[in-house]
Amino acid sequence: MSEPTSGGSSSRRPLASYVGRRITPSNNSNAEENEVLDFEYFGLSPRGPPNLEAFLEIWSVDIHPNPDDVNKRQHHTALYDCSNLIVRRGQSFQITITVSRAFDVEKDKLWIEFLIVYELILIFCFKVNSDIVYWNRQKDGSLIKGDVKTDEIGKLILTKEIESDNRKDITDQYKYEEGSQEERMALDTAIQHGVKKEQAVTDVTMDVSLDMHVPENVLLGTNFIVDVELQNNSNEKRSMTVFLSGNVVFYTGVPKIEIKKETIKVTVEPNQVHRAQVRIKSKDYVDHLVEQSILHFFSSGHVDETGQTLVVQKAVPLLIPRMNMRAEGPAMFGHEVTIVIEFTNPLRKPLEHLVLRIDGLDSRKPKLKLFSILPENATLTTRELFVPRKRGQRKVIASLDCSALRQVVGELELNVT
Known part of the structure; x- marks a missing residue:
């Protein structure tokens, strides 16, 4: 630090003017500072607006997700109640990018990155063109x-x-x-x-075709026939061995248990068709069904003369009988309404420990009713009373569940006046 001077008129050394902060603490006495101070340099920052010509800034990215925009109109997805963009695989779509200045194709570079994450803003439709x-x-x-x-x-x-x-x-x-x-x-x-x-997948030339026919509407608990059709399109005899397998499957297609296994050996004359029938009995599958009540049949064949392989598969969703529901008399606001629910056991065995749930009766929770047993071919009839508290259209839904029969539902439309 400096020493005090003896004369009052002595000249003072000018203080340095720097941008920064002192390295050492300032003098806290009345003594004058007549030496050049040491400062820690900060550096100068430019003032004023930046030069827009030197920078390229992305202002916005628009993928046109609205129903009236070009993407959803061209992809025919405008009717879906979804705020995100829905596009189809293999078809182009448009993106609008707004930048801070004119884009120079020769000098400027732009990278576009699509990230597939959980909350994806682009929803790509399922693969519906696969082989x-x-x-x-x-x-x-x-x-x-x-x-x-x-x-x-x-x-x-x-x-x-x-x-x-x-x-x-x-x-x-x-x-x-x-x-x-x-x-x-x-x-x-x-x-x-x-x-x-x-x-890319290409067609395989074959002179023998294999097909399988299953009835469209198979009621749960009934017997039905699976037809296996072999057609020889060549001018020579063809000897074939066909294996048929039937399984109860979960809704994902994963097999639970095999219920049918059949082997068919046949020789088909030139340009002729051979049909074989396989009978499926209700007792083969009814005790093994799961939630969706789906059967899956897989048939594979081998031609002895040419070594050709033939494969076909069919899924059979069994029809579950519905409950009958009706209202006794008109539905009026503030007046008691009686709803009748009926269900007939379609299986050739009694149903045990049945749970009936009824929803839509102006209560927060569905109403539960328990039944111990429903004999074979017997009809369950129950009545439920409730008082409508709102006018207009409404729906009452009932579901019946037990270990042997799942997803039995029924519904009733009411117009409360």
Whole structure:
């Protein structure tokens, strides 16, 4: 630090003017400072607005997710009640990026990154144009391509109609019509950006076809027939061995238990068709059903002369009988209404420990009723009283559940006046 001067008129050394802070503490006495101070340099920051010509800033990114925007109109997804963007695989969509200045294609670079995370802003539709390819495993462990099914995925896509309980076919909103020019272009685009063209699935030439016919409406607890059809399209005899397997499956398609196993050996004359029938009895599957009551049949065949492999599979959702519901008399606001619920046991055995749930009776929780047993072919009839507290349309729903029979439901539309 400095020493005090002897004369009052002595000259003072000018203090340095620097930007920063002192390295040492300032003098806390009355003595004058006549030496150059040491400062820690901070550096100078530019003042005023930045030069917009030197920077390229992303101001906004618009993926046009609204129903009236171009993406949902071109992809036919505007009717879905979803605020996010819904696009179809293999079809282009538009993105608008707003920047701070004119974009120079030669100098400026722009990176666009799509992240697939849990809360994805882009929702890609399911794969509805895929092929089913069956592979044969050889004794040495190698795989040889067998039968190929090109038209079994994406046949029918359904949803619930607006303000109705009916179903609506929306297949054309997920995919183009099979064989159309738009469908071919979408497939070529998917192959170009995904699977290499030389690895694309192609049809396998076969002179023998295998098909399986199952009744469309099979009521749970009844017997039915599975027809296996073998058609020889060649001018020579064909000897074939066909294996049929029937399983009870979960809703995911995972087998639970095999209920039927059949082997068919036959020789088909040239350009002829052979049909074999396999009978499925209710006692084979009724004790093994799970929630969705689905049976799955898988049939594979082998041609002795050519070594061709034939494969076909069918899923059979069994029809579950519904409960009958009706109201005795008109439904009036503030007046007691009687609802009658009836259900007939379709199985050839009694149902035990039944639980009936009724919802829509102006109560917070569904009402439960317990029944110990329902004999074979017997009808369960119960009545429920409630007082409507609101006018207008309403729905009462009932469900019946037991270990041998699942998802038995019934519903009743009421117009409360």
